[in-house]
Amino acid sequence: MNYKMISYILGWILIFEGMFLAVPGITALFFGESELWSYLLSISICLLIGSLLILKKPQKRQLYAREGCVIVSLSWIVLSAFGALPFFLSGEIPNYVDALFESVSGFTTTGASILNDVEAISYASRMWRSFSHWVGGMGVLVFIMAFIPLSGGQNMHIMKAESPGPSVSKLVPRVKTTAMLLYSIYLVLTLIEFILLLCGGMTPYEAINTAFATGGTGGFGFYNSSMGSFSPYIQIVVTVFMLLFSVNFNCYFLLMTRKIKDAFNLELRTFLIMYVSATALITLNIAGSFKSAGEALRNSAFTVASIMSTTGFSVVDFNQWPELSRTLLVILMFIGACAGSTCGGIKISRVIILFKGMAKELHTMIQPHQVKKIKMDSHTIDHETVRSVNVFMVAYLMIFIISLVIISFDNHDLITSFTAVATTISNVGPGLEMVGPASNFSFFSDPAKIVLIFDMLAGRLELFPMLLLFTPATWKK
């Protein structure tokens, strides 16, 4: 294990975090808030420790696959741990575990909060919550890798560990250029949303926050009513952008290079079909409780987009909806959206591979000598990928069950515990019953919160990097 290189990269993470913290710092300055000092203090701590760690450039720069995974998971832990500092130092969230929960929820784009009253905390801290969504959505390490000079394909291990989806493909030969391209797409989409929101009458502060939180598909609201108090126009804009951010970013690249047919691949088509049918079903199911069909449609379209994209914004308290709708929403929570986007969840491509794998198994039972391969868009999915998807599912279930058991020590009802774990591991945000969109996670005990923090990180990093941290073999010489 190349510890020197790991601490060197962690040093850079802190330096970048110091720079990220400048965004809420400036916000505090702008609004003349007293929280400014806690941000300045956090920035100095990050920069100081960071520069101490990068002082000596390691001689041996070789990174292997395991260092890649360890770096990714440690970076996210460090990022969240230091990202919690301003909440804690300013006294807005006096318990450090709570502050960490909030910070992890931000970076992993979950959007689950422990705050009873969001409007009570400073503008700066609300900005930091939204901004951490935006930073975490696309992945921090690949971004940083594009800036720190590392030779060779060493960053490939890191990109693999950080990117969501069963297999990682590059758009162009270099990781650096690929990262640049993805970030440009990300930035442009966020900017367009920001402008459209401004046109809808939001204040610039509201528009920036919303754009950041949608971009990372995070879902921290900055009002207690989340998106409920905004006009239908704004809700529609947010709906559309939640969907846009849940599409594999490679598709935008394919559209840019005029490969339209390739862009609308099986995963994207499945995503759209699932979205439309779920919306239709839920609209029918809830139509009775709304004044007009249009309003029901708008509300269900928003909620389904919010859950599928794992954003977690809400316009109504869907906890009050009929059982069919609630069940559908929980199922969608697990699935998530497309691989290679900023969403959480199992991802549609994995679900497709699982279903096709099952179909293949059935076929071989009928015709034992049949040779069959799993294909997507007429590309054969190699055995390695299929295997890793299967193992992913097993690991997902295992983490889910163990977390659920530990959470149950808190003695809340099953739906609360079940959806709390589901919503954190899929990085959605709200669940049902006591963790529904109108409430929050503050009532959980500290051990339960720590389990949920682990779930959020594991969900964002696609389980294995986090699991590797707890595998003894990783640390053996």
Place this chain on the structure above:
Amino acid sequence: MNIIIVGCGKVGQALAVQLNEEGNNITVIDLIASKVNDISSQYDVMGVVGNGATHLTQQEAGISRADLLIAVTGSDELNLLCCLIAKKAGNCQTIARVRSPQYYTEAPFLKDELGLAMVINPEQAAASEIARVLRFPSAIKIDTFGRGRVELLKFRLPEESPLVGCAAKEIATKLHCDVLVCTVERGDEVHIPNGDFVFEEKDVISIVAATRKAAEFFKRIKYKTNSIKDVMIVGGGEIGHYLCEQLTRSGMSVKLIEKDPRRCEELCELLNDVTIINGDASDQKILLEAGLENTGAFVALTNLDEENILLSLFAKSVGGCKLITKINRIDFGGVINHLDLDTIIYPKNITSDYIVRYVRAMRSSIGSNMETLYNVIKGKVEAAEFIIKEQSPVVDVPLMSLALKPNVLVAAILRDKKVIIPRGHDSLQIGDAVIIVSSRLALHDITDILK
């Protein structure tokens, strides 16, 4: 530059690594998915699985944006087809590896008619390299610059040499020789010596000298430079075949040992003036019978790397002849160096070096002014030749006043057919060709040597 490499074999991989390190965008194509995944997960390159000779696969690899396609699959025909299709599909240059002698003799025709930029035969390249070493056996490796006027010679310092214990700056005063020591390898370390560097026994040093002066230097440091008259080659593959041709042409007497009787017959028809012995070289009797004890040089070219190493070790123990060992596959440079095997030939590196040199030259038309580039020590030290075309901060300033980066050495200046081994008071002029030795890989412009 955007470069597509078809074929992820040994050479393909070596090329991908080296060209990628130099800042090119690499896409590799191979039929076997595991090979592609292996290379694209280890290095920062993109991989495409498919037949590189199909238009579809080439398009997927981005042929329309590519500047160069290098075809290095195992099959000559496939390589040529890849290049043909690339030529039609995109606007790029093409390089093909062609190893069959029948095709290779037609290389000029292929280049002209099929529009190939370069045709490379790895066996031929390796044979030329070996022949060059045999013509100057004292050196471990020889590179030439400035169209052959300057040589970079690498050799191991003999134990009783007066150079041992001597500082680099004393060479000129003590030995009255105009040579410059560029690199010193001591164990696994590589130094680019400054004036105070003191030489030790068994250091492997490389020097730059004008061709005439080198011989004199070797005499002064008591290094044996006996020329080789007879060579024993084990292994009658393509390299062996080309090598025999080249060596007999320069008048050496050659003995070739080959296991396969049919191949012996074949070689017998192809080659004149070569003694061909049919036998298994791993049998010591055969080697001794063939006169291993009295031979001037021993070249191990069988297909098994381990066998080559063992044969060379045996030859070393029997007679004090010059050893050349071919290593194809295994990559244990550090261990092999400890075995004291004189010269090791890595055909894959030779091929990739040839191509990398070409790529550099291609790049030079887009901004860099580098002429040729050599690996002095693989992956650690390079020697590059620049032409100074215009006024820049390095021109007209005495070298001692230039603020050079550490581990950068101006090794030679070529001016009007004269070779200058530079000292502190010399300066660079417009029109000079300069040879820079550095451990900073991938210099692109002469001004890159400055701090």
